[in-house]
Amino acid sequence: MPVSFTLNGKPTSLDVDPEMPLLWALRENTGLTGTKFGCGAGLCGACTVHVDGEPTRACITPVGTIDGQQVTTIEGVDGPAAAAVRTAWRQLDVVQCGYCQSGQIMAATALLRQVPRPDDAGIDAAMSGNICRCATYVRIRAAIHRAARILEG
Amino acid sequence: MDGSREIPPTPTRRAFLQSSAAGFAGLVLGFTWTGKGRLGVNAAQAAADGRFAPNAFVRIAGDNTVTVVIKHLEMGQGIDTGLATILAEELDADWAQIRSETAPADAAVYNNLNWGPVQGTGGSSSIANSYPQLRQAGAAARALLVSAAAETWGVEPATITVKQGVIAHAASGRSARFGELAAKAATLPIPAELPLKEPRSFTLIGTRLPRLDSAAKTDGTARFALDIMPPGTLVALIRRPDRFHATLKSVEAGAARAIAGVVDVVTVPAGVAVLAKGFWAAKQGRDALAVEWDEAAAEKRGSAELLTAYQALAATPGLPARREGDVAAALAGAAKRITASYQFPYLAHAPMEPLNCVVVLTPDGCDIWAGDQFQTMDQANAAATAGLKPEQVRIHTVYAGGSFGRRANAASDYIVEAVSIAKAVGANGTPIKLIWTREDDIKGGRYRPMYYHTLEGGLDGDGNPVAWRHRIIGQSIIAGTPFAKGFIKEGIDHTSVEGAANLPYAIPNLAVELHTTEVGVPVLWWRSVGGTHNAYATEAFLDELGEAGGQDPLALRRRLLAGHSRHQGVLDLAAAKSDWGSALSAGRGRGIAVHEDFHTFVAQVAEVTVAPSGKVRVDRIVCAVDCGRAINPDVIKAQIEGGIGYGLAALLYGRVTLAEGRVEQSNFHDYQVLRIDEMPKIEVHIVPSDAAPTGVGELGVPALGPAVANAVYAASGKRIRVLPFEETGNA
Numbered sequence: 001m002p003v004s005f006t007l008n009g010k011p012t013s014l015d016v017d018p019e020m021p022l023l024w025a026l027r028e029n030t031g032l033t034g035t036k037f038g039c040g041a042g043l044c045g046a047c048t049v050h051v052d053g054e055p056t057r058a059c060i061t062p063v064g065t066i067d068g069q070q071v072t073t074i075e076g077v078d079g080p081a082a083a084a085v086r087t088a089w090r091q092l093d094v095v096q097c098g099y100c101q102s103g104q105i106m107a108a109t110a111l112l113r114q115v116p117r118p119d120d121a122g123i124d125a126a127m128s129g130n131i132c133r134c135a136t137y138v139r140i141r142a143a144i145h146r147a148a149r150i151l152e153g
Numbered sequence: 154m155d156g157s158r159e160i161p162p163t164p165t166r167r168a169f170l171q172s173s174a175a176g177f178a179g180l181v182l183g184f185t186w187t188g189k190g191r192l193g194v195n196a197a198q199a200a201a202d203g204r205f206a207p208n209a210f211v212r213i214a215g216d217n218t219v220t221v222v223i224k225h226l227e228m229g230q231g232i233d234t235g236l237a238t239i240l241a242e243e244l245d246a247d248w249a250q251i252r253s254e255t256a257p258a259d260a261a262v263y264n265n266l267n268w269g270p271v272q273g274t275g276g277s278s279s280i281a282n283s284y285p286q287l288r289q290a291g292a293a294a295r296a297l298l299v300s301a302a303a304e305t306w307g308v309e310p311a312t313i314t315v316k317q318g319v320i321a322h323a324a325s326g327r328s329a330r331f332g333e334l335a336a337k338a339a340t341l342p343i344p345a346e347l348p349l350k351e352p353r354s355f356t357l358i359g360t361r362l363p364r365l366d367s368a369a370k371t372d373g374t375a376r377f378a379l380d381i382m383p384p385g386t387l388v389a390l391i392r393r394p395d396r397f398h399a400t401l402k403s404v405e406a407g408a409a410r411a412i413a414g415v416v417d418v419v420t421v422p423a424g425v426a427v428l429a430k431g432f433w434a435a436k437q438g439r440d441a442l443a444v445e446w447d448e449a450a451a452e453k454r455g456s457a458e459l460l461t462a463y464q465a466l467a468a469t470p471g472l473p474a475r476r477e478g479d480v481a482a483a484l485a486g487a488a489k490r491i492t493a494s495y496q497f498p499y500l501a502h503a504p505m506e507p508l509n510c511v512v513v514l515t516p517d518g519c520d521i522w523a524g525d526q527f528q529t530m531d532q533a534n535a536a537a538t539a540g541l542k543p544e545q546v547r548i549h550t551v552y553a554g555g556s557f558g559r560r561a562n563a564a565s566d567y568i569v570e571a572v573s574i575a576k577a578v579g580a581n582g583t584p585i586k587l588i589w590t591r592e593d594d595i596k597g598g599r600y601r602p603m604y605y606h607t608l609e610g611g612l613d614g615d616g617n618p619v620a621w622r623h624r625i626i627g628q629s630i631i632a633g634t635p636f637a638k639g640f641i642k643e644g645i646d647h648t649s650v651e652g653a654a655n656l657p658y659a660i661p662n663l664a665v666e667l668h669t670t671e672v673g674v675p676v677l678w679w680r681s682v683g684g685t686h687n688a689y690a691t692e693a694f695l696d697e698l699g700e701a702g703g704q705d706p707l708a709l710r711r712r713l714l715a716g717h718s719r720h721q722g723v724l725d726l727a728a729a730k731s732d733w734g735s736a737l738s739a740g741r742g743r744g745i746a747v748h749e750d751f752h753t754f755v756a757q758v759a760e761v762t763v764a765p766s767g768k769v770r771v772d773r774i775v776c777a778v779d780c781g782r783a784i785n786p787d788v789i790k791a792q793i794e795g796g797i798g799y800g801l802a803a804l805l806y807g808r809v810t811l812a813e814g815r816v817e818q819s820n821f822h823d824y825q826v827l828r829i830d831e832m833p834k835i836e837v838h839i840v841p842s843d844a845a846p847t848g849v850g851e852l853g854v855p856a857l858g859p860a861v862a863n864a865v866y867a868a869s870g871k872r873i874r875v876l877p878f879e880e881t882g883n884a
């Protein structure tokens with residue numbers, strides 16, 4: 001039985017093993033490669049997507065469990081919070097290798113949608129599931145603060 | 154589109170020239186570069202060659218874009234931006250018109266000038282070796298554009314100015330953008346003399362420019378090797394032995410083959426490869442293999458046994474890496490003697506993107522897509538594996554999701570694995586995508602070696618250090634590689650002792666000795682190489698010695714570094730910016746350390762809080778950097794910030810241990826790394842300098858550990874001599 005869900009706003013149906021992690025279904029079956037593989041065990045956040053708006057580890061989410069749900073990836077995330085996050089990320093040149101950054105941006109966007117003006121502790125709590133081996137953390141913090149200011153207008 | 158990065162679809166040198174000619178009707182710049190003004194360790198040998206082959210580093214298209222061809226791997230260090238800045242400066246281009254493109258693998262054209270005829274990225278050498286080369290390349294392009302304008306307008310070249318991408322003749326009021334003159338410029342000869350700018354008239358170098366890769370890395374379009382999936386790609390995972398140097402005895406693959414999506418199972422030198430239509434099937438297939446290993450030649454020792462053996466060696470003299478004065482006599486005659494030993498574990502690099510590559514092999518050619526850090530070596534090893542000539546191997550370098558040294562290894566391990574799989578399935582042109590899982594990465598070896606250090610110091614009656622004996626025990630990174638000839642002299646692997654044998658302190662009796670051990674655990678350079686352990690041992694011990702002599706850590710260093718103005722410069726800057734000497738509340742402390750490597754000088758002051766439980770929290774790092782002329786100050790700051798975070802991860806948690814030869818860690822739950830909640834505040838201050846630019850990619854790491862360790866002592870009275878801090882309950 002194919003799995004049907006909404007992917008970046010478009011109805012999508014995939015005929016794959018329902019046990020297959022959403023990460024690989026996205027990357028290999030829909031060609032959306034912006035979502036990354038870092039650990040495959042829910043430990044690093046590189047694979048973070050939004051499922052019904054909630055930041056979710058795609059590497060440990062069987063694709064069968066998202067039937068009927070809304071999945072948003074880095075390629076599709078939009079709206080004021082996502083735009084502010086991207087702008088802030090670029091203004092501060094947060095990225096280094098960039099490999100973790102799809103996940104960071106998805107996590108930061110979800111945070112700002114829930115908490116418009118997080119403090120450092122709030123940022124640390126929301127973002128500590130997302131590893132960056134390049135350790136761009138100083139700028140991630142600064143960029144989230146900046147994105148919050150952009151959102152305030 | 155600004156900052157977009159194009160990956161040439163057919164990245165051979167010839168195709169590159171053709172495509173630029175056909176596609177852009179523009180200017181392809183080739184020129185002979187004499188090597189004048191070149192920097193680096195091999196300058197003398199390379200200069201003796203007299204000449205370099207014509208190079209192609211810049212392309213100017215009719216649409217006014219300037220594409221800078223980047224010969225180094227972008228793995229996060231900002232090298233696309235850095236190299237483009239250098240060229241754009243001499244070209245007087247507008248930053249908005251600059252694009253970058255990765256160079257094909259071609260050591261004749263794109264070699265690392267510090268390494269001789271080898272293309273590759275490492276040793277914080279990219280900016281240093283490219284600076285004179287790309288200035289020349291930019292100046293040559295500019296000169297041709299000026300000639301083209303002069304001919305077109307019938308004016309003297311000397312009366313033409315170039316500024317921010319606009320070529321102008323003031324007297325006649327004429328002006329043109331580069332694109333308009335590119336076709337004409339392509340027909341003109343390169344002037345013999347290419348004067349370079351006076352640095353004081355630089356407008357891009359030394360300023361903050363947006364990174365070229367920020368846009369693609371924030372919208373999911375940046376392409377890493379993991380994202381390369383030609384139609385028909387088979388994903389391959391390899392089951393490797395769980396002890397190093399074990400070999401395959403037997404495999405039962407029936408259950409693996411029965412998994413839906415599994416296409417083939419083949420044996421290769423590295424182990425047993427499962428090929429499938431996607432990662433998930435390959436992973437299930439691999440899990441279903443039943444494999445027996447022949448462990449006759451396997452390394453079966455554990456970390457504890459190695460440590461015991463290393464400690465025994467530390468009691469005996471090693472090979473001399475440096476010897477000055479008479480250390481034995483000076484120690485015997487010292488008013489006070491202290492000794493201390495330091496332990497460093499194996500470390501995995503754990504780049505965020507696990508090793509992977511795509512290989513398309515046919516009987517007469519091999520295409521490889523990888524975040525390739527060592528093109529010339531990888532070409533040679535892939536060719537040898539495939540039975541091809543190196544020039545039949547085409548490497549398509551894409552962004553790497555970090556490396557920290559891991560992707561550059563003399564065996565080209567992951568590349569060779571993928572090629573051997575492609576060969577095993579018949580060299581039939583099927584794209585083979587080899588993926589290492591995180592478990593493969595953590596367990597897969599090529600670690601920063603485990604080291605044991607013992608230091609002994611002597612003080613005179615006034616508390617001045619008069620004797621220093623340093624013994625280093627550990628594996629050689631270089632032994633057994635093609636670099637042994639260049640890097641191992643009289644038994645001393647330079648990378649084992651760098652940062653120790655060149656101790657800059659004026660101590661009259663000084664000996665540095667090395668015991669090189671042989672262990673069947675593959676080892677490799679890891680961000681800052683010798684600095685990862687030697688900086689810690691020397692800078693922490695200097696504080697111990699200073700304390701025994703009643704000396705302030707900063708004052709002692711300044712005094713022992715008389716004449717080392719760049720060391721002193723970074724120390725003074727870091728001390729001033731950190732308010733060194735001011736009071737901190739109870740439970741807090743400050744520590745300082747300084748380190749030089751790759752001709753870059755770094756001092757760090759750490760401020761820490763030590764909880765009653767012993768847990769260390771690093772609150773703030775103030776770092777001063779002298780890397781000569783700062784090409785991109787903001788990228789330098791980013792690299793130092795990142796290096797500090799990377800070093801802190803290792804300091805607190807980094808540890809690969811062995812039990813009976815088997816690696817005990819497997820993923821980020823037991824090979825912990827730094828997360829955002831432990832990232833300190835970081836201030837980076839760059840020493841203004843007119844010296845030749847040097848690298849910073851590795852330079853955030855070395856001083857971090859000892860600065861923190863010295864701060865922990867100041868805060869708590871505890872010397873931490875066993876890494877990581879977690880080992881002693883301090884993380």
Ligand code: FES
Nearest residue numbers: 038039044045059
């Ligand atoms: S890849 Fe999913 S959390 Fe690491």
Ligand code: FES
Nearest residue numbers: 097098132133134
């Ligand atoms: S930018 Fe490299 S892992 Fe985060």
